[in-house]
Every structure is written in C-alpha cells, then in structure tokens.
Amino acid sequence: MHKMTKARRADGKATRKRILQTAGELIAVNGFAGTPNKMVAAKAGADMASINYHFGNRNGLYQAVLVEAHRRIIDRADIERIASSKLPARDKLRTLIEFFVASGSGSDRWPVIVLFRELLAPGPHIEVLRDVEVVPKLLLVLPILGEITSLPPDDPALWSCLPCVGAPCLALLLVGRHLPFSEIMLDLSREELVEHLHTFAVGGLEAVGDRYRQKLIKRAETGPDYSALD
Template identity: 50%
Template structure:
C-alpha cells in the first residue's frame, strides 16, 4: 500500500469517526427528528456530501450511531473477554452487571441517552440492533446463565431468565435521572450498592429457578 493510500484511509476513518461522534451527541440532545444533516455537517466541520459518502443517508448515519451506542454499552469484545476468563459463572454475572451499571449511570458519553430515546420511542431503525448487535451478544450472556442454572441454552426457560436479569439493568438505561424524583434518587445511589443489589436479586432468582427444576 502506498503512503498516499494510507493517508487517505486514515483521513477517511478520522472523518467517519468525527461525523459519528458529532451525530451521536446531537441525536442524544435533540433526537433524531430534530437533528438535520446540516447541523451534523456544521459541527463536524465537513460538507454534506461526506455524510452520504460514509453513511449513505441520515437514516444510515442514525443506524450506525445506534450500533456504536450499543457497542459502547456492551461490546462483543468485552463479552468474549469475560467468557474466556476462568472465573466461576456467578463472578462473570457480577462483572457483567457491574459493567452494565457503570455504562448506564456512570461517567458516560452520548450512547446511553441515544439508546434511551430509541427504546422509549422505538423506530424502524431499532432493527439495526435487533439484526446485528443483540443476536451476536445473546449467546455469551445465555452461556453464563446456563452455567448458573444448569438450563440448556436452547430451552425457552433460559430466555425467561435472561429477561429477569437484563430488564432491571435496562431500566437504568431507559429511566434517566430527569424522568422522576424516584429515578433521580436511584441515579444518586452508590454504584456499588446498585451492583450488589442487582446481582443478589439476579442470582437469587436464577438459583431458585435452577433448584425448582431439580425438584420437579
């Protein structure tokens, strides 16, 4: 590869990432409907053609922002790293919950707000997550839950366990601190206290479900 080609590729990646980050910030603050390509181009210091070149359209850009937001919330690389550790499944679950809490209410960028907006008022663009990020990550989490409960991954009962574990963490994402006084109070709580509560709540339910299958 020539030096010129390397420079062009580096510049293109930098432009792509700058547009993505600016768009994420604007979608988070104003929402998809109120954010125009012109606003994004102005803040990213690019021309309008650059958005279409890198993302195809504003819809394509928004879908790329959703995917990036989900990756910042929980990346496949993080899940792969967690699964590959020799830790017991219960410790893996604790680390997973810790990561989700820190990604939703800790120090964060625009990703949590963008996802919160989309989950509260789903659009057709949510399919970009349902078709890519979510199916790719589910097997890792199901593997952890299967280890704890001894429920085979393919059984529907494990999906019910998944909902019970993930839903409380998802609520932290959806219910932002400005939604209600109760939500604000939760967001002011110690992260460690929240992590321990969510973990104990999850592990108690998982163990109960696993034990009930043994006694049937």
C-alpha cells in the same frame, strides 16, 4: 505515497468518528426525525459528501449510531472475553454488571438515551441493531445464565431470564443521577451498586433454577404423561 495514503485513512476515520459522535448527541436531544443530516454536518464541521461516503444516507447514519450506542455500553469483544474466561458463571455475571455500571457512571449519556428512544418507539432500523449487536451478544450471555440456573439452552424460561437480568441495569443507565430516588440509590459506591445488582440477578436466576429442578423431580416421580396419546 504510502504515507499520504495512511494520512488520508486516518483523517477519514477521524471524520467518521466525529460525525458519529455528533449525530448521537443530536439524536439524543432531538430524536431521529428532528436531526437532519445538514444539522449533523454543520455541527460536526463536515460536508454532506462525507456523511454519504461513510454512511450511505440518513438511514445508514442512524443505524450506525444505534450500533455504536450499543457498543459504547458493552462491546461484544468484552462479552466474548468474559464468556470464554475460566471464571465461575456467577463471577462472569458480576463482571458483565460491572461493565453496565461503569457505562452509567460516564459523562457521555447519548448512547443510553438514543437506545431508549428507539426501544420506546421502535422502527425498521431496530432490526439492524438486533441482528448486528443485540442477538450475538445475548447468545454469548445465555450460557452464563444457563450455568447458574441449570436450564437447557432451548428452554424458553432461560431466554426469559435475559431481560429480567438486563432490565435493572439498563434502567439504572437511563436514570443516571437525574431522578429523586437515584440520589439514594446512587449514593452507593460503584462496588456496592454492582453487589446489589448482582445479588438481585443471582437470586432470581437461582429461584428459576430451583423451580426447574422441582419440575424435573416431580416428573420423575409421576412418570411420563401419556394422556395426550389417548
């Protein structure tokens, strides 16, 4: 009886994984609106009852695809491991960039395409992606950027650094090897590409940090501003 239960669980996990993979591939091509559950079930070799069992409904399946897509690019466990390591902040950032570059070199491109489709025309499902994957990961990355810039965690300028660091990496994932300039850019080795993106990111972060320190020095020289109290 115990062996039968384990076999059923394994089969259920395999079915869920197959449905999720198939849905991601189809949504990347057709978009969410053009990918009904019947299409997913037919290609995945599953029935509608399996989709409803594992994902609840069509919206639940799409939300699971978004979450899985984000995990495929970089998993939260990987970020936690990097963030908690004893590496210097700059080396932590380099390791994060290495994960992005490695994701871009893979043959399975549907996670990137699905995410960009949602980001270009966001709907209510993006809230699940934000709450489950994006925000928790950003909160782990933020202290790394704070260490490089010396900005306090509540400074809006530090939060502004997050998209500035991540956008070039995400753009690279989307471009892949399918646009003219990528033939030049991606002619670099993986190590060279990581070094390029890391240098670009650290340069910007250090500039932000320098500006922050200059403001502190200026404030110390001029003293507090009481004009707002008059």
